[in-house]
Amino acid sequence: ETGVTQSPTHLIKTRGQQVTLRCSSQSGHNTVSWYQQALGQGPQFIFQYYREEENGRGNFPPRFSGLQFPNYSSELNVNALELDDSALYLCASSLELAGDPNEQFFGPGTRLTVL
Amino acid sequence: QKEVEQNSGPLSVPEGAIASLNCTYSDRGSQSFFWYRQYSGKSPELIMSIYSNGDKEDGRFTAQLNKASQYVSLLIRDSQPSDSATYLCAVNIFGNEKLTFGTGTRLTIIP
Numbered sequence: 001e002t003g004v005t006q007s008p009t010h011l012i013k014t015r016g017q018q019v020t021l022r023c024s025s026q027s028g029h030n031t032v033s034w035y036q037q038a039l040g041q042g043p044q045f046i047f048q049y050y051r052e053e054e055n056g057r058g059n060f061p062p063r064f065s066g067l068q069f070p071n072y073s074s075e076l077n078v079n080a081l082e083l084d085d086s087a088l089y090l091c092a093s094s095l096e097l098a099g100d101p102n103e104q105f106f107g108p109g110t111r112l113t114v115l
Numbered sequence: 116q117k118e119v120e121q122n123s124g125p126l127s128v129p130e131g132a133i134a135s136l137n138c139t140y141s142d143r144g145s146q147s148f149f150w151y152r153q154y155s156g157k158s159p160e161l162i163m164s165i166y167s168n169g170d171k172e173d174g175r176f177t178a179q180l181n182k183a184s185q186y187v188s189l190l191i192r193d194s195q196p197s198d199s200a201t202y203l204c205a206v207n208i209f210g211n212e213k214l215t216f217g218t219g220t221r222l223t224i225i226p
Contacts, residue, residue, distance in 0.1 A: 033212065042119075042203055042216030043159065056212035090158055092214075103149065104214060106158040 002027045004093050004107035012113045013081050021076040021110045023091030031055070031096040032074040033104060034066060037088040049074050050096050078112075086114045116141050119206050121217035130226050134191040138204030138217055141185070147207040148180055148187045149214065152200045159203055163189060194224045 005024045013019050025032050031050045035043035045058035049068035063079040072093075078085055088111050092104035120139045128134040136150075147166055151159035165171045165178040165187065177190040187206075191198055201219040208215075 031212075033214070035214075040218070042205075042218050043214075045213035045215070048212040050212075058213060088158075102147075103161055103164050105161060106151075109158045 004091060004105055006089075006091050006107040006110050008110060009108070010111045010113075012115065014115050015081055015083060017081050017114075018077065018079045019081060019112060021078075021089050021091075021112075023074045023076070023093075023107055025072045025074070025091075025093035026105055029093040029095050029105075030072050031094045031102070032068055032072065033092045033094070034074070034076045035090040035092065035106075036060075037090055037109075039087075043090055046076070081114045083114050086112060088112075117217075118142060118215045119204055119217040121202075121204050121220045123218055124221040125223055126220055127223045127225055128194050130194060130196060130224055132194055134194045134198065134222055134224070136189040136191075136202050136204075136220050136222065137186060138188065139186045140204075140206045140215075142206070142208055143182075143185065144208045145182075145185075145206045148178070149205040149207070150176075150178060150187075150189045151203040151205060151216075152198075153203055153219065154200045191222075196224045196226055198222060199224045 033048040034046040037043040047057040048055045068074045088109045091107045094102040094104045150163040153159045163178040179188045203219045204217040205214040
């Protein structure tokens with residue numbers, strides 16, 4: 001069984017730039033959720049993708065956008081980077097079944113630093 | 116009031132003792148509850164999930180859920196130095212896609 005993978009591991013960008021983060025879900029999983037974790041905080045939900053559609057969104061501005069591909073992998077795009085976007089970005093995959101509470105499994109994360 | 120609250124710690128426990136971690140939540144619609152362990156510089160790792168009132172045991176870990184009092188706890192028996200980490204409580208509301216996390220409790224096991 002292949003776990004959740006993310007790329008890149010680390011990234012340094014400057015304010016105003018754009019960034020794309022990638023995630024491959026665990027084999028057999030069809031749902032990907034993205035979270036932002038600032039230092040000393042718990043992860044904050046950005047959005048979730050299921051069947052290539054956005055399936056819920058947290059309190060993040062539209063410059064945070066995403067995609068899910070037919071193989072269930074996903075991308076997180078952030079435009080017009082701000083200093084406060086510096087954080088660990090986590091992708092979590094799960095198997096969405098109607099009416100079932102689903103366990104989410106995290107990838108190793110991408111550490112983004114905005115200068 | 117925060118949606119999910121945890122004591123940030125640090126919580127120090129002697130090796131071999133029981134570590135008790137607590138979490139309270141505000142939304143009575145919460146249906147699923149999870150404990151994640153996060154080592155410094157790493158991503159969260161799921162260690163327990165619990166959906167019904169009562170206790171759920173898995174090895175040295177026991178999760179306890181009391182929906183009437185809106186709290187969930189994690190007990191770690193025979194604590195080991197490798198248990199030293201931040202423990203995150205997460206809650207899911209039925210039909211809602213997101214997990215809401217607490218800020219985590221930092222646990223240190225003292226040899």
